Amino acid sequence: MRVRKLIVLSAAFISFCCMPVLSYADQVHRVLPGETLSGIARQHGITTDSLLGNNQYISYPDMIYAGQVLIIPTENKQAYQVKPGDTLYRIAQDFEISMATLADVNQIVDRDRIYSGQILSIPKVYTVKTGDTLYRIARSLGMNMSDLAVENGLKNPDKLFVGQALIIPVQSSREETLADIEREMSPTVARFPDTLFYKGYPDGRRAVALTFDDGPDKKATSEVLDLLKMYRVPATFFLVGSNVARNGDMIKRIIAEGHTVASHTWSHPDLRTLTDAQLINEMTQLENEIQRITGLRTALMRPPYGFVSDSNLQKLREMGYKVIKWSVDTNDWRDQDVDKVLINTMPDIRDGAIILMHDYLQKSVTKEALPEMIQSLRWQGYTFVTVDELLGVNAYQ
Numbered sequence: 001m002r003v004r005k006l007i008v009l010s011a012a013f014i015s016f017c018c019m020p021v022l023s024y025a026d027q028v029h030r031v032l033p034g035e036t037l038s039g040i041a042r043q044h045g046i047t048t049d050s051l052l053g054n055n056q057y058i059s060y061p062d063m064i065y066a067g068q069v070l071i072i073p074t075e076n077k078q079a080y081q082v083k084p085g086d087t088l089y090r091i092a093q094d095f096e097i098s099m100a101t102l103a104d105v106n107q108i109v110d111r112d113r114i115y116s117g118q119i120l121s122i123p124k125v126y127t128v129k130t131g132d133t134l135y136r137i138a139r140s141l142g143m144n145m146s147d148l149a150v151e152n153g154l155k156n157p158d159k160l161f162v163g164q165a166l167i168i169p170v171q172s173s174r175e176e177t178l179a180d181i182e183r184e185m186s187p188t189v190a191r192f193p194d195t196l197f198y199k200g201y202p203d204g205r206r207a208v209a210l211t212f213d214d215g216p217d218k219k220a221t222s223e224v225l226d227l228l229k230m231y232r233v234p235a236t237f238f239l240v241g242s243n244v245a246r247n248g249d250m251i252k253r254i255i256a257e258g259h260t261v262a263s264h265t266w267s268h269p270d271l272r273t274l275t276d277a278q279l280i281n282e283m284t285q286l287e288n289e290i291q292r293i294t295g296l297r298t299a300l301m302r303p304p305y306g307f308v309s310d311s312n313l314q315k316l317r318e319m320g321y322k323v324i325k326w327s328v329d330t331n332d333w334r335d336q337d338v339d340k341v342l343i344n345t346m347p348d349i350r351d352g353a354i355i356l357m358h359d360y361l362q363k364s365v366t367k368e369a370l371p372e373m374i375q376s377l378r379w380q381g382y383t384f385v386t387v388d389e390l391l392g393v394n395a396y397q
């Protein structure tokens with residue numbers, strides 16, 4: 001017992017001591033009647049650009065609506081409001097950064113023209129020392145080398161010079177950002193372009209797809225269906241086999257109300273650990289059950305946990321499946337807090353987003369977060385479609 005306690009304690013200590021320095025939480029701002037984007041930005045001490053950057057789903061900056069959700073980014077702790085008599089030179093000196101960097105970051109063309117009340121972003125800067133490499137700097141800052149290169153527009157990461165000021169990108173408090181997902185997914189998508197999808201390419205049409213995993217469940221799924229009906233939003237449900245047999249009515253309702261039914265395997269295993277025969281069994285067992293209830297055989301599948309190997313993808317392609325991952329992870333199963341779910345979700349929304357949610361939890365904030373997500377997106381011109389419609393593929397075989 002004692003040994004175990006010690007291990008737990010040291011683990012807690014390690015995770016505490018190594019937290020990134022920039023660990024303030026993002027926060028949710030719910031627009032009040034009469035508020036404007038610039039007013040909200042000012043109120044939180046950030047620039048309008050930085051507010052828009054974190055809320056790229058805003059299509060019409062001049063038309064924000066009361067009740068709409070905005071996510072105030074972490075970086076607001078690094079802003080400075082210009083006071084009467086300030087000069088760019090003095091501010092740069094105070095924060096120990098170069099005037100060029102400060103002007104660059106804030107897109108200031110005329111360095112003599114800053115005005116009282118203006119919000120300036122104050123970047124964190126690392127000054128390159130003798131013997132530094134980008135790799136070593138990134139490691140010491142606990143961040144990704146490519147993030148650092150991109151932030152500083154470095155075309156050749158080997159060409160650093162001593163005294164060079166590198167801007168340290170602000171790390172989001174969200175664990176997995178859109179950039180991480182894209183970096184991870186792109187190579188596999190390139191190998192299986194006709195089979196593996198994690199987002200749609202809707203050609204300028206503002207469309208997103210809500211997806212619900214691990215149901216159906218009598219209580220959770222019917223609550224979600226009630227909401228979707230109320231807002232007239234179609235969605236895609238990735239069903240798990242063990243829940244299917246005893247929830248035939250729910251599956252019929254899902255289809256009757258205009259949603260798409262898809263496969264999430266029979267027993268929710270890590271597909272990478274299965275033989276081809278086991279994989280086929282996982283798929284066909286569920287298909288047979290869905291067909292018995294609905295007369296349909298699904299053509300979309302989502303691998304449990306998102307884990308899928310190249311050999312899985314080959315087999316699934318042979319079987320006629322489109323493999324669907326996601327570009328936005330709400331983490332609604334983990335974060336029992338509406339604001340956290342919104343913070344996980346809204347900043348990653350883009351045209352064609354596939355949004356991952358769940359409909360098996362007995363106590364969940366999914367149904368509280370959904371109305372705010374739907375309304376906020378709709379007010380900015382988004383429509384909701386099923387995954388098959390988003391991708392322009394067939395839902396059934």
Ligand SMILES: [Zn+2]
Binds near residue numbers: 214264268304
């Ligand atoms: Zn799942």
